[in-house]
Amino acid sequence: MTKIDNLKKERKDIAKTYSGKKIKDTYIDGVIKNFQDIQYVKIKDIIEETNDTKSFILVPDEDKGTRELASFRAGQYISLKMFIDGDYTTRAYSLSSAPNKINKGYRITIKRVPNGLVSNIMLDDMKIGDGLTISRPMGDFGYNKVRDEKNVIGIAGGSGITPFISLAYEVDAGLDDCNLTVFYSVKTEDDIIFKKEIEYFNKHCKKVKFVMTLTREEKPGYLKGHINKDMIEPYIKEFNTVLMCGPKALYKTMNEILGEFNIPRKCVHYENFMVDFLPIEEKTYELKVILKNDFKICECKSNETLLVAMEKAGIKAPSLCRVGICGYCRSVILDGKIKMIGGNMEKALAQNDYIHPCITYPESDVVLRLDI
Amino acid sequence: MIYDYIIIGAGLGGLSAGLNLVINKKKVLILEKNSLPGGLFSTFKKGRFEFDTSGYDIYNYGNLEHVGELQKLLNKYEIDIDTKVIPFNSRIKELSTKKEFELKGEFEDLILELGDSYPGVIEKLKELVKISKEIHEGVEKLLIDEIPGEEEYTNFYKYLDKNALDVLKEMKIPKEVINKLSIWWLDIGSPLNKLSFIDFMDFLEKLIFKKDVVLCNKNLDFIMKLVNKYQALGGKIYYNSEVINIINEDIKIVETKDGLQYKGKYIICDLAKRYVFKDLIKDEYKDVNKLENARTIGANGVVIYLGLNKSYEELGLNNYKYYQFVTLDSGTNIKYMNNLNHNTWIGYVPNVVNENASPKNTTILVLKQIYFDDVFKNQQAQDYETIRNDIADNLISQFEEAFMVDIKEYIEEISIATPFTIERITNSVNGSMYGYMKKGYDNSIHRIISYDDEEIAGISFVGASSLLGSGVDNTIYSGYSVTNRLLKEKE
Numbered sequence: 125m126t127k128i129d130n131l132k133k134e135r136k137d138i139a140k141t142y143s144g145k146k147i148k149d150t151y152i153d154g155v156i157k158n159f160q161d162i163q164y165v166k167i168k169d170i171i172e173e174t175n176d177t178k179s180f181i182l183v184p185d186e187d188k189g190t191r192e193l194a195s196f197r198a199g200q201y202i203s204l205k206m207f208i209d210g211d212y213t214t215r216a217y218s219l220s221s222a223p224n225k226i227n228k229g230y231r232i233t234i235k236r237v238p239n240g241l242v243s244n245i246m247l248d249d250m251k252i253g254d255g256l257t258i259s260r261p262m263g264d265f266g267y268n269k270v271r272d273e274k275n276v277i278g279i280a281g282g283s284g285i286t287p288f289i290s291l292a293y294e295v296d297a298g299l300d301d302c303n304l305t306v307f308y309s310v311k312t313e314d315d316i317i318f319k320k321e322i323e324y325f326n327k328h329c330k331k332v333k334f335v336m337t338l339t340r341e342e343k344p345g346y347l348k349g350h351i352n353k354d355m356i357e358p359y360i361k362e363f364n365t366v367l368m369c370g371p372k373a374l375y376k377t378m379n380e381i382l383g384e385f386n387i388p389r390k391c392v393h394y395e396n397f398m399v400d401f402l403p404i405e406e407k408t409y410e411l412k413v414i415l416k417n418d419f420k421i422c423e424c425k426s427n428e429t430l431l432v433a434m435e436k437a438g439i440k441a442p443s444l445c446r447v448g449i450c451g452y453c454r455s456v457i458l459d460g461k462i463k464m465i466g467g468n469m470e471k472a473l474a475q476n477d478y479i480h481p482c483i484t485y486p487e488s489d490v491v492l493r494l495d496i
Numbered sequence: 497m498i499y500d501y502i503i504i505g506a507g508l509g510g511l512s513a514g515l516n517l518v519i520n521k522k523k524v525l526i527l528e529k530n531s532l533p534g535g536l537f538s539t540f541k542k543g544r545f546e547f548d549t550s551g552y553d554i555y556n557y558g559n560l561e562h563v564g565e566l567q568k569l570l571n572k573y574e575i576d577i578d579t580k581v582i583p584f585n586s587r588i589k590e591l592s593t594k595k596e597f598e599l600k601g602e603f604e605d606l607i608l609e610l611g612d613s614y615p616g617v618i619e620k621l622k623e624l625v626k627i628s629k630e631i632h633e634g635v636e637k638l639l640i641d642e643i644p645g646e647e648e649y650t651n652f653y654k655y656l657d658k659n660a661l662d663v664l665k666e667m668k669i670p671k672e673v674i675n676k677l678s679i680w681w682l683d684i685g686s687p688l689n690k691l692s693f694i695d696f697m698d699f700l701e702k703l704i705f706k707k708d709v710v711l712c713n714k715n716l717d718f719i720m721k722l723v724n725k726y727q728a729l730g731g732k733i734y735y736n737s738e739v740i741n742i743i744n745e746d747i748k749i750v751e752t753k754d755g756l757q758y759k760g761k762y763i764i765c766d767l768a769k770r771y772v773f774k775d776l777i778k779d780e781y782k783d784v785n786k787l788e789n790a791r792t793i794g795a796n797g798v799v800i801y802l803g804l805n806k807s808y809e810e811l812g813l814n815n816y817k818y819y820q821f822v823t824l825d826s827g828t829n830i831k832y833m834n835n836l837n838h839n840t841w842i843g844y845v846p847n848v849v850n851e852n853a854s855p856k857n858t859t860i861l862v863l864k865q866i867y868f869d870d871v872f873k874n875q876q877a878q879d880y881e882t883i884r885n886d887i888a889d890n891l892i893s894q895f896e897e898a899f900m901v902d903i904k905e906y907i908e909e910i911s912i913a914t915p916f917t918i919e920r921i922t923n924s925v926n927g928s929m930y931g932y933m934k935k936g937y938d939n940s941i942h943r944i945i946s947y948d949d950e951e952i953a954g955i956s957f958v959g960a961s962s963l964l965g966s967g968v969d970n971t972i973y974s975g976y977s978v979t980n981r982l983l984k985e986k987e
Contacts, residue, residue, distance in 0.1 A: 127656050128643070132946050134657075135937040142789040144782035147774040150793060150926035151870040152915050155877070159920065197881050226878065264542070270888050271907045299882065390805045390908035416734050416756065442531070442736065451540075454531050470541045472716035473532075476724070495531070495735040496754065 160260070162205075164188035167254050168229055173317045176236040177283065178247050179220070183229040185255050193230060198223050198291040198300075199266020199367075199395070202230065203259040203444040206242055213435045214443045215242045218369070218395070219261065220286040220318070222293035230258075233317060235283045262444055265369070265395040267291055267300050272365040273391060278306035279351060279378055281370025282315070287395060288334075288369070289318050296329045305333045305359045307351045309374070311340040335359075353381045360385050369395040396447040401465045401485060403427050410489040413439055414458065415496055430462070430481040430492060441481060441494060448483035455481055460490035498759045499525045499732075501982075502750050504739045505766030507535025507922070508968060509959030511722040512975025513764050515573050518729040520983055525758060526731065527750065529738035532716070533723050535766065535922050536929070536960070537968065539716035542909045544855050545803035548715045549913070550929075552844040552862065553582065553683060553817075556702040556969035557709040564706030566969040569976055575721050578712035582849050586817040588679055589898045590824050591839050598815065599679075603704045606676070614670050624667070624697075625704060627651045631694055632701040638944045639963075639977050641984075652694070656941070660696035661688040661827065675824035682819065682842055682866065685794050685930035685966065687826035692939035702969070710849050742776045748954060762954055762982065766975075768793075768925045768932070768961035781952065791938050794930030794966070795833075796915035797866040800888045803909035808847045808859040812901050818843035820898050834869035836883065837890045841865045861903065863891050870926070872915065884912050924960075931961035940964050947981075956982060 149157070165182040173179055184190040201218045221231035237243045265287060267276060278288045288306045295304050310316050316336065325332040337347035337355065347355055351374075364387055368375055375394055382392060403426040411424040411433050422437030424430060431453055434441040444452040448467025457477045464484045481492065501517050503510045506528035517524045532538065538549045558564035559581050570577065584599040584606065599606060611618035634644040634652035644652055655663055664674045677700075678688045684699060702708075711718055723733060741751040742763065750758045765772050770788045773781060804811060822832045822839050832838050844862045846853035854860045865887065875883055888910065896903050915927025924931075932938060943963050958978050964970035 126646075127653050128945050131657055131937075131942060132949065135942050135946055136949075138937050139783070139787040139790045142786045144786045144789075147770055147785050147788045149774070151873045152796070152919055152926045153774075155872075156916065156919050159916075195878050195880060223881075224878070268910060269885055270892065270904070271910045388805065390906070416737070452531065468541050470539050470546055470714065470716050472539065472714055472720050475717075476720045495737065 158191075159194065160190070163193060163202075163258050163260060164190040165193070165230070165256050165258055167250060167252050167256065170250070170252060173233060174315055176247075177233060177317055179231050179233045179317075180246070180250070181221075181229045181231050182256065182258070188255065193226050194260045195226055196223055196230075196261030197266050198294040199287040200261040200263045201287075201445070202232065202261055204232070204242065205257040205259070206245070208241060208245060211435055211438055212440045213241060213432075214259075214446065216262075216445050216447075218265075218286040218290070220289040222297065223290060224294065224297050224299060233283060233286050259444055262450055263395070265367070265393065267294075267302060267304075267365070267367065269300060269302075272302070273363040274302045275359075275361040275364045276302045276304045277356065277359060277364055277366045278304060279366065279368040279370065279374065280306055280308045281374040282310060283317065284369035284371075284374075284395070285317055286369075288367075289321060291367075292321075292325050292329070292332045292334075295331050296325065302365075303331050305335065307355060308334055308336045309339060309351050309370070310336070312338055313341065313343050313346065350377065351381075353384060356381065356385075360387075364391060366392045367395075368393070396445075396449055396466075401427075401463075403485060409460075409486045411437075411486065412489075412491045414491065414493045415439075424486045424490065426485060426487065428485070430479075430484045430486060430490065433486075434481065434494075439494075440496060442496065443482050446482045448480040451480070453480055453482045454478050455495075456493040458491040458493055461487040462490060463487055498747060498761060499523050500760070501525075501762045501764055502527065502748065502758055502760035503764045503766065504750070504772075505529070505535060505923075505959065506533035506723070506733060506735075507766045507959050508537050508719075508722075508971040509962065509975045510535075510764070510766030511719070511726060512569075512573075512972040513766070513958045513979045514726050514731050514733075514975075515722060515729070516976050516979040517983075518726055518731040519573070524731045525760065526726075526733040527737040527739055527752060527758070528733065528735050529923065530921060531735050533733070533735070534716060534719040536918065536924065537715050537719065537971075539714040540911070542801075542911055543803060545858070545860060545909050546714050546854070547801040547803070547860060547862070547911060548711075548846070549799075551715050551968050552710065552846060553708050554579070554710065554968045555699075555708045556706045556973075558706040559709075562706055564702065564969070565973060566706075569972060573722075573725060575718075575725060577718055577721065579709035580712060580849055581707045581709050582816060583707075585815050585848065586679070586819060587815040587899065588819045588821070588824075590821050591898075592823045599676075610673050610676065614673055617670065617673055620667055620669050621673075624669075624700070627655075628697040628701040628704065631655070631697040635694065635698050635941065635944070638941075641981065655693045655697075658693045659689055660691045660693045663693040664688070671825075678826050679819055679821075679824065681826040682840070683967075684934065685866075686934040686939075687830045689827035690933070690935035692934070692941050694941040695934055695939045698940070710846065712850060712852065739776060741778070742772070742955075744777055744779060744952075744954060762956070764956045764958055764978065764982075766959040767923055767957070768928075769957050770961070771923055771925050772955070772957075783950075784952065787950065792933040792935060793926045794928040794933045794960075795866045795868050796918065796927040797864055797929055798884075798887050798891075798915075799913045800863040800891055801909075801911040801913070802861040802863070802892070802903065802907055803854065804859040804861060804903065804906040805857070805908045806859060806906050807857045808845055810857075811859055811903070811906065813845045813859060813861065814848065816845055816848040818845075818895070818899060820894065830868055833867060834871065836867075836871050836875075836887060838865070839894065841891060841894065843895055858908070861895075863895060865891055866929070867915075880916075884914060888912050928961075930966045931959070932965075934965055
């Protein structure tokens with residue numbers, strides 16, 4: 125026998141002494157197997173927060189195979205997957221429940237959007253016990269103890285308050301060692317969501333403070349007007365981290381104010397949750413979508429994203445964040461002129477005609493490759 | 497439609513296999529689970545930083561003068577990439593002795609330096625270099641299915657069944673010198689008392705003669721070039737296509753999660769054999785199971801990607817690579833690497849070699865801690881987020897302390913990959929970053945010589961878990977080598 129044959133035999137002989145039965149999972153394999161991208165939940169409770177806002181408590185739907193909810197960090201969102209009249213769409217909602225009390229369920233809060241496809245159904249038609257399909261928690265927004273300073277300033281506009289409630293629970297539970305001051309701007313007192321919880325935090329939690337300001341009315345106990353430099357100044361320390369969640373207009377004014385305090389760029393973080401774009405004129409184009417084994421042709425309007433056009437045509441295009449950040453909807457544009465609003469695209473992908481359909485508007489007929 | 501080949505996974509191994517097959521006019525379909533190709537070799541963007549997930553040291557590429565196998569192969573594929581040679585530029589700290597030293601320049605410099613401190617060592621190292629050349633050629637022969645001649649390759653046969661540490665000791669190379677030569681064990685993923693001398697010499701040969709490089713552009717740019725070439729030659733690739741079942745009959749049927757089915761005459765998996773036979777093929781193959789239960793999954797780990805808002809000069813990060821070991825003796829050091837917060841890690845500062853690694857006046861720092869055990873086993877799932885941040889915090893503190901630098905106050909972006917992240921994205925068993933561990937009877941040399949015996953009709957394996965192990969050069973070369981054998985068989 126040659127030396128090579130000897131070596132081969134040695135390997136064979138060792139293998140022979142092992143079990144030929146099933147190959148065992150390792151610890152991490154086992155955990156990953158329980159870890160699903162899609163979670164099935166039931167509505168356990170519906171809470172009327174204001175006249176146009178409701179909160180939904182979501183618990184696992186064991187009948188459908190979800191035994192426990194995936195854990196999350198304060199600031200993360202879930203994407204709600206909806207079938208409406210045969211069409212498929214998604215919406216991202218920040219979680220506002222306590223991350224350390226996952227056994228009590230997720231809480232999402234939905235505000236009515238005039239003519240909104242999903243919000244109106246959720247607010248008007250959904251009842252306790254109804255089932256929903258959601259993604260696992262996603263997103264990077266929130267406090268990170270390695271990256272961030274101990275003095276945290278939160279800026280919340282309207283329903284942008286949701287992630288901060290979750291963060292407040294985290295700080296209250298001692299999971300995050302920081303001082304959190306949240307500036308919460310709403311139109312009137314009636315628009316305040318989570319009023320009781322905010323009062324609780326202000327009274328009982330030394331490390332959390334909510335400062336509320338009303339932009340359209342004057343009432344005792346509240347500041348008046350949009351969040352401004354004078355309101356924030358008393359809370360600024362030598363080192364600060366600023367977290368913002370709200371409409372883009374808010375970010376713009378806030379960035380000017382923060383500039384005056386010399387807060388470096390690395391200390392300011394935003395949650396993107398809106399894409400504002402209005403084309404000059406409204407036109408209708410043709411969208412051809414090349415799927416794996418098929419293709420579909422539908423119409424797309426210059427004032428709606430390619431993702432929305434596909435959803436309206438019944439194409440189950442993947443999506444999560446819907447603001448061009450998560451990368452889940454990425455696909456390749458094969459032909460046509462488009463306009464992509466913002467987004468976070470790697471250079472190599474941009475050079476190879478990748479787009480985020482969720483933030484892309486057509487400017488001509490378009491051909492898109494989408495591997496579904 | 498029946499494809500000639502269906503490839504599962506668009507990692508470097510899968511893409512290389514696909515390219516070689518379409519170059520040879522085969523009908524090929526690649527199925528990739530994610531929406532992007534690349535697998536463990538990818539790029540992600542966070543804020544104004546683009547982080548490469550891996551590939552900070554690409555071995556066996558070389559330059560114009562010393563052309564490595566990887567460069568030759570990419571030339572064959574007509575893939576043109578911009579690279580920069582990395583001279584040694586590492587700072588190494590040994591915690592137990594508190595000693596710190598730098599490796600700079602070329603391998604010759606290292607030999608001369610060692611010669612100064614240890615008389616007589618130069619001759620021994622020169623001998624070692626000579627042996628490494630012979631051994632490398634022997635391995636090359638085996639890879640193209642030729643048996644090296646016993647008379648011509650005496651050293652190859654002499655050392656065939658020896659581990660690296662034993663041979664180096666036998667050659668009377670001083671312990672301190674062995675330790676300095678073994679710092680790369682973390683790149684290979686096996687300590688010198690487990691690593692075959694053949695595998696070690698093959699690595700050393702690449703290190704000395706085929707300079708390692710970094711990419712001037714990001715990993716995804718390279719990946720896109722491979723995909724574009726593959727598609728231009730008629731290859732098909734479908735994303736969002738996670739394979740959940742393989743029916744291994746004459747004509748193979750592959751089922752994906754979305755309910756579609758594909759047929760092929762042959763299947764190539766850019767996945768661990770263990771995963772495929774555990775989770776994708778329902779039939780029982782006793783011999784495969786036995787071998788798989790006998791093998792050791794390679795180390796997993798946590799990788800921290802940091803975007804810092806100062807230049808590397810301002811931060812005082814002037815070395816490309818930073819290592820901390822408890823002891824330079826690899827066989828001892830590995831014993832300390834079985835808990836969540838141990839003291840062995842590697843750091844990379846890509847900006848030191850490539851000024852375009854991140855925007856002006858910023859720096860990327862990547863810290864990697866490697867675990868040789870299921871260290872997460874005793875942790876509670878609900879503590880996962882806290883544990884992740886604690887590991888990062890601890891690792892950054894250790895780095896700051898070891899090399900007297902300030903990092904924390906300059907962190908603009910942070911991203912943390914754990915074994916869970918890696919397994920979720922790539923299906924790498926136990927989140928392994930090295931495929932299987934090279935040890936005992938399961939070094940590359942053993943996998944290569946047993947390749948034919950262990951083949952299952954109609955299914956082959958490429959990538960980090962196959963013949964050559966992890967690393968950009970090894971995975972790409974595995975795709976080439978395995979498909980070449982298949983093409984030859986078919987003739």
